[in-house]
Amino acid sequence: MQNKKFSPERQSAFEARFEAQKIAYGPVVFQCVRYAWKRGMLQAIADAGDTGLSSDELASTGRWTPYVLKVVLETCLSAAVVYLDDGRYVLDKAGFVVLTDPITQVNIDFNHDVCYQALFSLEQSLDAEKPLGLKVFGDWPTVYEGLSQLPEPARSSWFAFDHYYSDTSFPDILPDVFATAPRRVMDIGANTGKFSLAALGANPGIELHLVDLPGQLAVAGGALQEAGLRERATLHPTNLLDPAAKLPADMDVIWMSQFLSCFSEAAIASILERAAEALGPRGQVLIMDTFWDRQRYDIAAYCLINTSPYFNNLASGNSKVYESGDYVRLAEAAGLELVTARDNIGYCHSLLRFAKKAPKAA
Numbered sequence: 429m430q431n432k433k434f435s436p437e438r439q440s441a442f443e444a445r446f447e448a449q450k451i452a453y454g455p456v457v458f459q460c461v462r463y464a465w466k467r468g469m470l471q472a473i474a475d476a477g478d479t480g481l482s483s484d485e486l487a488s489t490g491r492w493t494p495y496v497l498k499v500v501l502e503t504c505l506s507a508a509v510v511y512l513d514d515g516r517y518v519l520d521k522a523g524f525v526v527l528t529d530p531i532t533q534v535n536i537d538f539n540h541d542v543c544y545q546a547l548f549s550l551e552q553s554l555d556a557e558k559p560l561g562l563k564v565f566g567d568w569p570t571v572y573e574g575l576s577q578l579p580e581p582a583r584s585s586w587f588a589f590d591h592y593y594s595d596t597s598f599p600d601i602l603p604d605v606f607a608t609a610p611r612r613v614m615d616i617g618a619n620t621g622k623f624s625l626a627a628l629g630a631n632p633g634i635e636l637h638l639v640d641l642p643g644q645l646a647v648a649g650g651a652l653q654e655a656g657l658r659e660r661a662t663l664h665p666t667n668l669l670d671p672a673a674k675l676p677a678d679m680d681v682i683w684m685s686q687f688l689s690c691f692s693e694a695a696i697a698s699i700l701e702r703a704a705e706a707l708g709p710r711g712q713v714l715i716m717d718t719f720w721d722r723q724r725y726d727i728a729a730y731c732l733i734n735t736s737p738y739f740n741n742l743a744s745g746n747s748k749v750y751e752s753g754d755y756v757r758l759a760e761a762a763g764l765e766l767v768t769a770r771d772n773i774g775y776c777h778s779l780l781r782f783a784k785k786a787p788k789a790a
């Protein structure tokens with residue numbers, strides 16, 4: 429059993445009350461800081477450096493009324509995004525991060541454009557274990573059927589969030605993927621084909637089998653065509669939630685990146701069983717995912733844990749960001765054993781390598 433605590437040592441009751449108010453006002457602070465970023469207030473204040481700008485100076489630009497400046501910047505002040513120095517607003521450190529850090533911006537856009545409105549239904553989604561928040565975008569059983577049709581800006585923010593996390597890890601893991609000199613590689617949950625493109629480009633000796641829902645594979649097929657790599661790839665449109673849907677056999681490497689977190693434990697168990705069946709004699713299953721229990725820094729664990737409500741409310745209703753032990757347990761039940769685990773890949777990925785369990789000697 430693991431121990432984990434996010435509160436600081438010897439936190440006083442008074443400090444805890446302040447933390448509780450930050451929770452109570454979290455949505456308000458989020459919206460105001462986002463407004464200050466998107467509408468250029470933070471940039472204007474940053475441009476003024478340590479001298480900062482008074483409310484009157486900001487209003488004199490004609491971009492914001494004195495009233496709007498007061499409402500928005502006082503909230504930013506309370507959130508340590510700006511500070512007041514002799515009546516002049518100066519950018520504080522958290523404001524600098526909001527203004528310059530791509531991952532913070534990707535997270536804000538994802539939470540606003542994809543999650544925010546839908547989160548109003550979280551209570552019902554949790555009770556039903558169904559993605560009831562998805563109705564704000566369309567009538568799909570899970571977000572994955574609707575991905576290619578999501579309205580903007582939700583679609584762009586969803587893909588930016590998904591790609592930002594995995595893109596930074598793909599170059600780093602290719603040596604792991606090729607470590608056993610595979611010939612037949614299967615990318616399950618291939619999405620827009622980013623991993624498949626990277627693998628095919630880096631290794632002329634492999635063939636790729638892409639598995640995903642039809643809508644996603646159409647996009648991936650186009651990307652492969654454009655890159656001149658289509659002949660070395662086979663597309664397998666498959667809904668893996670159908671337990672009868674088989675996977676193509678005789679694979680040397682089965683690659684799943686940020687894929688199993690889309691499913692319930694029962695579905696993961698079934699997918700891993702089919703993956704184990706699809707392995708060739710010396711084949712391995714490589715799972716790259718974001719496990720909140722394997723993070724070096726609490727900041728990453730915090731972001732990952734707080735992505736799970738999206739999985740409930742919008743993605744599938746019964747999936748989440750898992751602990752690594754959950755996958756290991758389900759893989760073992762599917763006849764696989766953990767060979768290696770490597771952490772600190774990209775922002776927050778770990779790579780779990782599994783092989784088929786050796787048959788017990790008679």
Ligand SMILES: C[S@@+](CC[C@H](N)C(=O)[O-])C[C@H]1O[C@@H](n2cnc3c(N)ncnc32)[C@H](O)[C@@H]1O
Binds near residue numbers: 572591618639640690
């Ligand atoms: C979070 S994305 C990960 C994409 C990519 N592997 C990466 O690392 O960026 C999950 C992918 O799983 C696919 N997927 C979700 N449910 C599926 C299902 N029932 N059958 C097949 N693919 C599914 C989605 O379409 C999507 O492409």
